[in-house]
Amino acid sequence: MIQRARRWMKEYYQDVVVLMVCISMIWVVLYRFVPVPVTFLMVKRMITSSSKYDFSYQWKSWEDIAAFPKVCVMASEDQMLPFHNGLDLASLEDAITAKGKKRMRGASTVTQQVAKNVYLWPGRSFIRKGFELYFTGLIEAIWTKERILEVYLNIAETGEKCFGIEAAARRYFKKPASKLNLKESAMIVATLPNPIKYKAVAPGNYLLKRKSQIEDLFYSLDGKYYLRELYVRSEKSLYDFSKYN
Secondary structure (H helix, E strand, O other), X not given: OHHHXXXXXXXXXXXXXXXXXXXXXXXXXXXXXXXXXXXXXXHHHHHHOOOOOOOEEOOOOHHHOOHHHHHHHHHHHOOOOOOOOOOOHHHHHHHHHOOOOOOOOOOOXXXXXXXXXXXXXXXXXXXXXXXXXXXXXXXXXHOOHHHHHHHHHHHOEEEOOEEOHHHHHHHHHOOOHHHOOHXXXXXXXXXXXXXXXXXXXXXXXXXXXXXHHHHHHHHHOOHHHHHHHHHHOOOOOOOOOHHHO
């Protein structure tokens, strides 16, 4: 009787695991093509924020976002995005050896940030990190590199109750994301470590220095032409990169 119960429990848990894997894969495949409607962090901010601002989030496709914010994000957050498979081990090693020092970039890749912001709840734990790595692998296997960057640009928190490059462009510069120039893009991206603390409309010395660093990195990466690397590394591209040839 006990053995039968154990066998039933084992089969039950196996079925649950298989079901969860199937659901997660379908979820990742869905967002490969469909705009992300909302994230857990957005819901949290809507519930807990006392900001005077109205909630602002507007999805924009790859073609409706200027090249400047795309390259600025890679320059600041993940220069190896076109080349790694979700984890940048070199940056991770630098993060460990440089612990406690001021650094330009974090150890998390853009893919990892998309994984935890789109598919996971806010917070920190070993369990959450495990799920983050799992979803990072799925995203890299199923999405294109430009899709990863497109989703990041749309769901990243860019201010108080403000999410995505389009919302930031309209709030801070009164223009759509398609019209952002380099300086404006660098300023928005400079706030990303903590967009609640750092204000693009009232930058202090730290933010201005960070903005200048991002502009320098933009040029060191060959400017907008660095976007060609995303296409070269992704044979399953959804987008037209001919204008960067």
